[in-house]
Amino acid sequence: MSDAVHAHEDHGHHAHPSGIMRWLTTTNHKDIGTLYLWFSLIMLFSAGSMALMIRAELFQPGLQLTQPDFFNQLTTMHGLIMIFGVIMPAFSGFANWQVPLMLGAPDMAFPRMNNWAFWILPVAAILLLSSFVLPGGAVAGGWTMYPPLYIQGGISYDLTILAVHIMGLSSIMGSINIITTILNMRAPGLTLMKMPLFVWTWLITAYLLIATMPVLAGAVTMLLTDRNFGTHFFNAAGGGDPVMFQHIFWFFAHPEVYILILPAFGIVSQVIPTFSRKPLFGYASMVYATASIAILSFIVWAHHMFTVGMPVAAQLFFMLSTMLIAVPTGVKVFNWTATMWKGSLTFETPMLFAIAFVCLFTIGGFSGLVLAIAPVDIQLHDTYYVVAHFHYVLVSGALFSIFAGIYYWLPKWTGHMYDERLGKWHFWLSVIGMNIVFFPMHFLGLAGMPRRIPDYSLQFTEFNQIATVGAFMFGFSQLIFLVVVLKAIRGGVKAPAQVWEGAEGLEWTVPSPAPYHTFVTAPVVK
Ligand code: HEM
Ligand SMILES: [Cu+2]
Numbered sequence: 001m002s003d004a005v006h007a008h009e010d011h012g013h014h015a016h017p018s019g020i021m022r023w024l025t026t027t028n029h030k031d032i033g034t035l036y037l038w039f040s041l042i043m044l045f046s047a048g049s050m051a052l053m054i055r056a057e058l059f060q061p062g063l064q065l066t067q068p069d070f071f072n073q074l075t076t077m078h079g080l081i082m083i084f085g086v087i088m089p090a091f092s093g094f095a096n097w098q099v100p101l102m103l104g105a106p107d108m109a110f111p112r113m114n115n116w117a118f119w120i121l122p123v124a125a126i127l128l129l130s131s132f133v134l135p136g137g138a139v140a141g142g143w144t145m146y147p148p149l150y151i152q153g154g155i156s157y158d159l160t161i162l163a164v165h166i167m168g169l170s171s172i173m174g175s176i177n178i179i180t181t182i183l184n185m186r187a188p189g190l191t192l193m194k195m196p197l198f199v200w201t202w203l204i205t206a207y208l209l210i211a212t213m214p215v216l217a218g219a220v221t222m223l224l225t226d227r228n229f230g231t232h233f234f235n236a237a238g239g240g241d242p243v244m245f246q247h248i249f250w251f252f253a254h255p256e257v258y259i260l261i262l263p264a265f266g267i268v269s270q271v272i273p274t275f276s277r278k279p280l281f282g283y284a285s286m287v288y289a290t291a292s293i294a295i296l297s298f299i300v301w302a303h304h305m306f307t308v309g310m311p312v313a314a315q316l317f318f319m320l321s322t323m324l325i326a327v328p329t330g331v332k333v334f335n336w337t338a339t340m341w342k343g344s345l346t347f348e349t350p351m352l353f354a355i356a357f358v359c360l361f362t363i364g365g366f367s368g369l370v371l372a373i374a375p376v377d378i379q380l381h382d383t384y385y386v387v388a389h390f391h392y393v394l395v396s397g398a399l400f401s402i403f404a405g406i407y408y409w410l411p412k413w414t415g416h417m418y419d420e421r422l423g424k425w426h427f428w429l430s431v432i433g434m435n436i437v438f439f440p441m442h443f444l445g446l447a448g449m450p451r452r453i454p455d456y457s458l459q460f461t462e463f464n465q466i467a468t469v470g471a472f473m474f475g476f477s478q479l480i481f482l483v484v485v486l487k488a489i490r491g492g493v494k495a496p497a498q499v500w501e502g503a504e505g506l507e508w509t510v511p512s513p514a515p516y517h518t519f520v521t522a523p524v525v526k
Contacts, residue, residue: 024119027111028516029096034413035118036093037406041482043085043125048475050078055437055471058464061456071454072140077128079143080160083260084167085125087394090402091263092117092174095202097413099178101507101514102196104187104523109180117173124166131156142452144249145219147234147242151226158227161220168213175206182206187506189525193287196505197280200287201266204294208255208262211298216252219245243308250301258297261361261393262290264401265332268354270505271404272336275351276343277502282335289328289335296325306377315374322372326365333362348500349423353404356396356431364392367442382452385445391438396431403430403481410488411495415513418488422480429477436470 017025026032054074057066066074096114100107108114131138136154139145145164150157182203186195195203222233223245232238234245265286273280280286302310302318336358345351367389371377380386403426410418440463449460456464495512506525510518 025115027107027115029100029108029111029114030413030514030516032108032114032118033093033096033098036089036096036121039118039121039125040086040090040093040402041485043081043089044478046129047078047081047086048478050074050081052471052475054078055468057454058456059468060465061458061461063455066454068454069140070137072142072452073132073138075452076139076142077132080128080139081125082394083143083256084164085121085128087260087398087402088167088171089121091202091205091260092171094198094263094267094402094405094409095174095178098409098507099181099199099202100185101412101510101518102199102505103182103185103190104506104519104525105181105185106517106519106522108177109185110177113173114177117170117177120166120170124163124170127159127163127166131159134159144253145223145245146249147223147226147245150223151235158224161224164220165217168217171209172213175209178202178206179210187519187522187525193284194525196266197269197283197286198263198266201262201269201290204290205259205262208259208294208297212252212255212259215248216256219248219252222248243305246305246308247302250304251298254301254304255294255297257390257393258293260398262294264357264361264398265290267401267405267408268336268357271350271354271408272339272358274408274500274503275346275348275354276340277345278339278343279504280335281338281341282331285331286335289331292328293325296321296328300325303372303374303377306374307381319372319374323369326369329365333358333365348407349418349420349427350404350408352424352427352431353400353407356427357400357404360392360396360400360431360434364389364394364397367392380445382450383445384441384449384451387451388438388441388445391434391441395434395438400430403427406485408500409507410485411499412507412512412514414488415495415511416488416492417495417499418484419492422484422487426477426480426484429480430474433470433474433477437467437474438470440464440466 016022016028023031023035026035053066054071057064057071096108099105128138134154134156136156138156139150139153139160141149141153141157145160182195182199186192192200222231225231226233226235226240232240234240234242236242269280269286300318300322302314303322306315306318336354340355347355367385371380371386371389407418407423410416444460444463444467447460449456497511498508499512500508506519506523507514509523
């Protein structure tokens with residue numbers, strides 16, 4: 001009894017450790033958000049340099065800089081790290097910083113689990129990156145991990161499976177935390193249908209993660225036992241089926257692509273109303289559209305495998321269900337446009353990235369619809385057209401929304417305004433560079449250039465050269481972003497609590513920088 005009382009008194013406000021121990025042991029949602037965001041930025045530069053090596057090799061036909069096997073390691077690790085190491089952790093960083101602030105909650109529901117969810121990520125990153133120096137090099141079978149390649153490879157394949165398990169565990173812990181926080185820790189009066197859209201999109205994303213990460217874990221565990229323990233799940237010689245892997249993998253990975261985009265929809269839905277000085281058009285329809293996209297994402301997976309040979313009825317089902325996703329997505333694009341309609345618009349950097357998101361993500365959505373047409377996809381599958389598609393949705397979609405969100409909330413996080421002039425330079429160089437890299441890839445794909453090859457036929461040279469020039473332009477302009485962030489951390493014009501004139505939400509009621517502990521007593525929302 002007295003022990004319990006003692007323990008209760010002890011908990012709370014003693015001085016928290018400083019230096020490295022502050023970060024290792026932190027249970028503070030803002031610290032953990034910052035850790036996620038820095039981790040993501042470091043991974044962006046490491047996977048980004050792999051992309052530049054890939055593009056440098058592809059500047060000319062023939063083999064210049066890399067051997068084919070190393071080239072395949074670069075494309076595989078680039079994809080794996082960009083998805084699991086950059087986009088997902090960045091969104092977790094936003095969730096940690098913003099969900100409690102937007103809900104008027106003092107912290108996340110499970111602060112210690114929050115600490116674990118982050119700190120196992122660098123372990124996974126080290127497993128992945130260090131495999132470059134192991135015998136046989138890093139994994140080279142593509143981020144999609146298809147057998148038989150993934151059954152045949154060396155030790156790095158086992159390490160990658162372990163890394164995928166760790167990253168999945170981190171996502172599940174993060175999601176449990178986010179769902180519990182949103183459902184239980186909202187300020188009095190903040191009903192679900194009053195929540196900021198960013199919180200809504202993360203709530204739905206967290207459910208997607210909990211539903212699909214175990215599927216991925218199952219798939220890679222079966223790979224592991226096929227590799228090491230004599231099972232034959234995916235080995236045709238032993239009665240297994242490699243196509244079964246593709247079904248299991250894409251049952252995870254198509255919802256996964258929405259995990260990579262729903263929080264982006266959330267960020268853009270915060271930024272556009274602010275700089276339009278109007279409330280979001282169609283709030284409720286945005287919530288329902290997000291939920292519909294999430295539900296539909298479970299029934300379209302085989303659009304990634306039209307070429308494996310499936311009954312016509314199945315082809316039709318997956319083609320039409322995929323096209324159905326364009327309806328709620330169209331609702332969203334309509335609502336963002338309608339929010340801007342007759343608003344008093346201003347074009348600060350967050351808004352520029354958000355507008356670019358709406359325009360360019362839509363291009364990616366359209367090329368997705370083209371790919372969804374089964375007979376067309378049989379021509380375009382595994383060509384550069386697919387590469388163009390997913391970079392439009394992931395770079396000008398997910399990544400641009402992350403930039404929009406960083407510029408939008410950086411003054412709240414650091415207490416300083418970022419350098420608007422440098423921000424605009426970063427925006428324009430990124431948006432122009434990005435289109436120079438990826439737009440020509442549509443033409444390359446239509447002309448038949450396969451993806452994942454280090455060498456190509458002569459007729460593809462010009463578009464590849466253009467793409468490589470754009471890639472270096474895009475890549476190096478990210479250094480401007482790094483400078484902007486560092487400058488804002490070190491100083492600059494002091495940011496007021498209400499950073500943006502038109503912004504609404506509880507995060508703008510606390511000072512900038514947001515104090516270490518906020519909403520110790522809950523605000524009341526009317
Ligand atoms: C209207 C929405 C969308 C449609 C109709 C669509 C459709 C498709 C189809 C049919 C493919 C398969 C192409 C092939 O391999 O032959 C594909 C590939 C892909 N999509 Fe989408 N998509 C949409 C949105 C998205 C979004 C939002 C993301 C991510 C943020 C995304 C990421 C990807 C990726 C990464 C691949 C390539 C997977 C791989 O083979 O490595 N897509 N998409
Ligand atoms: Cu898909």
